[in-house]
Amino acid sequence: MSRKSSRRFRDLGTSQPPADSRVILRRAVVMGGSIAGLLAARVLSEHADQVVVLERDDLEAAHEGRPGAPHSSQVHVLLHGGRVQLDRWFPGFSDDLLAAGAVLSRDGAIRMYVNGAAKAPVSDEIISASRPFLESHVRARTLSLPNVHFIRAQVREVTFSGDRVSGVRCALAGEPADEIKNMAADLVVDAMGRSSRLGDWLDRAGLPRPAMRRIGIDLNYATAGFRRGGGPPGATTVQAIVLPQEGRQAGTSVLTAVEGDRWAVLLSGFAADRPTRDPDDFRERCRRLPPMFAEVVDECQMSGPVATYRQSDARRRDFHLMHHLPAGLVAVGDAVASFNPIYGQGMSSAALHASCLSAYLRSVTSLSEPARDYFELVRLVVDAAWQTSTLNDLALPHVDEPYPRGYRIARRISDLILEASITDAEINRRFLQVTHMRTHPSDLIRPGTIFRAARITRSRKSRQRVPS
Numbered sequence: 001m002s003r004k005s006s007r008r009f010r011d012l013g014t015s016q017p018p019a020d021s022r023v024i025l026r027r028a029v030v031m032g033g034s035i036a037g038l039l040a041a042r043v044l045s046e047h048a049d050q051v052v053v054l055e056r057d058d059l060e061a062a063h064e065g066r067p068g069a070p071h072s073s074q075v076h077v078l079l080h081g082g083r084v085q086l087d088r089w090f091p092g093f094s095d096d097l098l099a100a101g102a103v104l105s106r107d108g109a110i111r112m113y114v115n116g117a118a119k120a121p122v123s124d125e126i127i128s129a130s131r132p133f134l135e136s137h138v139r140a141r142t143l144s145l146p147n148v149h150f151i152r153a154q155v156r157e158v159t160f161s162g163d164r165v166s167g168v169r170c171a172l173a174g175e176p177a178d179e180i181k182n183m184a185a186d187l188v189v190d191a192m193g194r195s196s197r198l199g200d201w202l203d204r205a206g207l208p209r210p211a212m213r214r215i216g217i218d219l220n221y222a223t224a225g226f227r228r229g230g231g232p233p234g235a236t237t238v239q240a241i242v243l244p245q246e247g248r249q250a251g252t253s254v255l256t257a258v259e260g261d262r263w264a265v266l267l268s269g270f271a272a273d274r275p276t277r278d279p280d281d282f283r284e285r286c287r288r289l290p291p292m293f294a295e296v297v298d299e300c301q302m303s304g305p306v307a308t309y310r311q312s313d314a315r316r317r318d319f320h321l322m323h324h325l326p327a328g329l330v331a332v333g334d335a336v337a338s339f340n341p342i343y344g345q346g347m348s349s350a351a352l353h354a355s356c357l358s359a360y361l362r363s364v365t366s367l368s369e370p371a372r373d374y375f376e377l378v379r380l381v382v383d384a385a386w387q388t389s390t391l392n393d394l395a396l397p398h399v400d401e402p403y404p405r406g407y408r409i410a411r412r413i414s415d416l417i418l419e420a421s422i423t424d425a426e427i428n429r430r431f432l433q434v435t436h437m438r439t440h441p442s443d444l445i446r447p448g449t450i451f452r453a454a455r456i457t458r459s460r461k462s463r464q465r466v467p468s
């Protein structure tokens with residue numbers, strides 16, 4: 001099973017653009033025009049005469065923290081797995097993004113600390129940019145496709161005809177609120193994010209909603225921008241992780257260069273540990289981190305207010321378990337699964353969902369059947385990210401969800417690998433391939449990697465025992 005998962009995951013993460021396109025839909029409607037919706041629209045543009053994206057926010061006037069995506073005020077980094085997919089769907093995307101000011105951090109420019117100890121050099125790459133900047137580039141590319149249309153409208157419900165979805169009902173921006181437009185579609189995509197109301201609409205139509213799993217992470221974020229012109233020489237991304245252990249507040253802090261010659265600094269905490277909007281509190285917390293954080297907050301000018309954000313849970317909707325799934329309906333991005341954002345997997349997951357949609361539409365024989373094959377592919381991607389992130393979430397002292405089967409052994413292996421990755425560059429490389437969504441977690445949990453990690457940890461512990 002794990003070899004098969006690993007192979008399928010690798011296929012979905014390919015950098016190769018799909019060779020052929022097959023138009024099988026007259027109109028596809030995408031509900032939500034953020035990252036996941038835009039990527040789904042890009043894929044659908046090869047399979048539908050017309051793709052309509054419905055988005056309730058005014059994205060032209062979009063600013064950080066727009067109502068439909070308040071998290072866009074917070075630090076966002078693009079992991080390698082997501083970048084490969086963006087370049088696959090939009091050739092030259094990351095080069096354009098970098099040319100426009102986004103920052104590529106690689107090798108020695110990435111510094112990582114775990115419990116204050118510097119980690120082995122990182123051999124992966126991260127792109128940093130503010131979320132509105134990144135999203136505007138994805139939007140421009142998607143909307144340049146001749147058969148994709150973007151309409152500002154709020155979807156009010158999905159409509160059904162027999163066992164399938166037949167379209168949506170929506171309120172167009174600028175029209176009286178009670179003027180509802182029907183829009184027929186052969187395929188409807190839920191890209192409405194983690195608070196999607198699709199479940200309510202299915203319920204209203206007498207259909208079951210997808211079961212939701214939640215892990216109460218109770219996460220607090222705060223992000224502030226600083227003008228560059230100071231800060232750590234040579235480093236463009238610094239990450240400081242504090243793992244949960246008695247007497248220590250767990251949390252992750254990130255310092256990363258973004259467009260506009262700025263630093264974006266993120267502080268996070270759990271439960272009662274809440275970074276506030278107070279700039280003095282923000283600076284004071286940064287001074288307790290590796291010195292590079294203090295260098296930025298003390299030497300550079302803050303470029304705007306501190307923005308805070310709270311996320312109560314990580315959640316996933318298990319569409320693949322629905323007994324009664326209407327045909328003509330798929331879901332992508334956070335509408336399917338929204339993780340603890342500290343792992344930075346959300347946009348890469350959404351990009352891989354687009355890859356699942358492409359694989360499904362290239363192989364499907366009948367659209368009159370529910371898209372179960374699609375949801376099986378999505379499940380593979382969601383499981384991979386969920387497994388990586390919830391393993392750590394469940395270790396937090398305030399998280400009291402029941403442990404899933406096999407948790408303790410998985411946790412032991414994960415701790416061993418994480419510990420070895422602090423000093424061993426090869427283990428660190430394999431570890432990052434998984435956390436950056438390039439390879440499936442089963443590629444990491446191989447005997448060769450576990451033995452190597454155990455050997456490294458043992459020899460470090462025995463060195464520590466030898467008196468100097």
Ligand SMILES: Cc1cc2nc3c(=O)[nH]c(=O)nc-3n(C[C@H](O)[C@H](O)[C@H](O)COP(=O)(O)OP(=O)(O)OC[C@H]3O[C@@H](n4cnc5c(N)ncnc54)[C@H](O)[C@@H]3O)c2cc1C
Nearest residue numbers: 032034035036056068071076077155193333334341346347
């Ligand atoms: C604090 C935070 C930090 C994060 N950091 C990272 C990171 O570093 N890297 C990373 O990859 N990911 C990160 N993520 C995750 C990432 O932001 C999400 O995975 C990503 O935004 C998913 O996009 P989406 O399109 O699925 O949903 P969203 O971005 O939530 O968009 C949903 C869209 O649907 C629209 N909508 C909703 N209802 C309707 C309706 N009825 N009609 C019309 N439109 C509607 C909304 O206006 C919105 O535009 C972070 C998330 C958070 C919360």
